[in-house]
Amino acid sequence: MFGYIRLYKPEMTYKDYARYHSLYCGMCQALKRVGGPLARWTLQYDFVFLGALRMLRAGEEFKACNCRCPLNPFKKVNICVSQTQLEASACASLLLAHYQLKDDAEDCGSLKKRLRACLLLPITAGIKRRVAKHGTLKGSEEKIRQALERLHAAEQAGETSLDVAASPFAELVQWVASEGMPPHEAADRLAYHVGRWIYIADAWEDLQEDTQNGAYNPLKGDPQARQRAEFSLNASLMEINRAVAELPESPLQPIFENLALQGLPRMQKFLLEGGHPSHIIKRKDRIHESL
Amino acid sequence: MNPYEVLGVSPQATPEEVKAAYRALARKYNPQGLVGEALTGFAAEKMEQINEAYDAIIFSASQNGGQNWKGSASWFERAQNLVTAGRYSEAEVVLDSVDSASRTAEWYYLKGCVCEGKGWYDDASRAYQNACRMDPSNREFQRASQDLHERTHQYSPYRKGSSAGGDSCSSCDICTGLMCADCMCECCGGDLISCC
Numbered sequence: 001m002f003g004y005i006r007l008y009k010p011e012m013t014y015k016d017y018a019r020y021h022s023l024y025c026g027m028c029q030a031l032k033r034v035g036g037p038l039a040r041w042t043l044q045y046d047f048v049f050l051g052a053l054r055m056l057r058a059g060e061e062f063k064a065c066n067c068r069c070p071l072n073p074f075k076k077v078n079i080c081v082s083q084t085q086l087e088a089s090a091c092a093s094l095l096l097a098h099y100q101l102k103d104d105a106e107d108c109g110s111l112k113k114r115l116r117a118c119l120l121l122p123i124t125a126g127i128k129r130r131v132a133k134h135g136t137l138k139g140s141e142e143k144i145r146q147a148l149e150r151l152h153a154a155e156q157a158g159e160t161s162l163d164v165a166a167s168p169f170a171e172l173v174q175w176v177a178s179e180g181m182p183p184h185e186a187a188d189r190l191a192y193h194v195g196r197w198i199y200i201a202d203a204w205e206d207l208q209e210d211t212q213n214g215a216y217n218p219l220k221g222d223p224q225a226r227q228r229a230e231f232s233l234n235a236s237l238m239e240i241n242r243a244v245a246e247l248p249e250s251p252l253q254p255i256f257e258n259l260a261l262q263g264l265p266r267m268q269k270f271l272l273e274g275g276h277p278s279h280i281i282k283r284k285d286r287i288h289e290s291l
Numbered sequence: 292m293n294p295y296e297v298l299g300v301s302p303q304a305t306p307e308e309v310k311a312a313y314r315a316l317a318r319k320y321n322p323q324g325l326v327g328e329a330l331t332g333f334a335a336e337k338m339e340q341i342n343e344a345y346d347a348i349i350f351s352a353s354q355n356g357g358q359n360w361k362g363s364a365s366w367f368e369r370a371q372n373l374v375t376a377g378r379y380s381e382a383e384v385v386l387d388s389v390d391s392a393s394r395t396a397e398w399y400y401l402k403g404c405v406c407e408g409k410g411w412y413d414d415a416s417r418a419y420q421n422a423c424r425m426d427p428s429n430r431e432f433q434r435a436s437q438d439l440h441e442r443t444h445q446y447s448p449y450r451k452g453s454s455a456g457g458d459s460c461s462s463c464d465i466c467t468g469l470m471c472a473d474c475m476c477e478c479c480g481g482d483l484i485s486c487c
Binding site: 161162163164167189192193196228230231232234235236237238239241265266268269 | 406410411412413414416417440442443444445446447448449
């Protein structure tokens, strides 16, 4: 359900992009510290976003060093060294990856996915033990399990309301962004609606496949699926834009602005026109043609 | 604190007067739609006082038995008051207690308001549509549904002039186009813009 959160680089200043990239590198390090070297392969922009939101909320100062990346030692890169909040996000990312694989291994229609899940499970189980030992983001395991159970229950009930179906996931994203933080209404709303947006975008993207396989999808069988998905995505974009305008001043704020005004709307347009999120990178030139 | 002073009504006020005063104050101090931390904080504090005063008056009235209008007030009024005051979760409890056989167009309309307040826009849109279907002559329901769609459409990447749309035509594009056309015409021996 991930890979939808992308910033739109051409509209970023170099400074903001460098900051974002150093957060990405910092996240990679945080993953290693929380889950061991193999955990680096689960690195995703979505959780960089959650880590950045936690940093902004906690008022953690952004610091970066210019050092060598262990995976590419010949090149010096900027790496964010203020990692307390990134580690919390890394923890959630690793646990979620484990439980999703477990889910796939138990009841996934596609044989290829199931085989892959079975092969990877022992590795992620080891990572999960390390995460538990590390001890950041208390209670996350329980929360993630509960959210996945609620998602399952909605699937079993054949829920057709996008909001009811999306709320367990959206609430989980909100929890990851807010656990152990001082209350902040706008940041909560931002995280909730980013989660809701991701769920609906994913539901729309999988619609065709799910209809063919007979799998659950809240949009299935609705002749107006596209309009409904588009309306709900726009509604979440509206809430995201409003919430971003209320975020506290921070050097990280332009990143959220770019996401709300450029990154998410572009991804949404791309998905509604039938694209796959992983292609947005490959189709760089097409996406950038408006420059 | 005297609840009657907070609401600005006399202790002899009728239930209708109390309700009207409460509704007017709730609308005035609704923290939603206000910008700025100091302002929203003040409004939220004021709202809390107003709610307490309203509950206190209703409670004492129902205790005295003289004007037991809390119990007799219809779910519609109670839910409507709570929605106006922005207390969506309480309004939802009131609405959910109505059995499904007696759910009218108004019920669906209020349900839509509650869902909208919670940020559940898909449910809100469907509830408004149900309300419109059950009572097609009601302008308010239609306007609520249209408003919701128009507001969200402002953030659509397909909106005209959206920076994420990428297909807008600016005045610079027009000038560049004219210059190119002029150059091409001149190459072929003609002229499009005679002064350059």
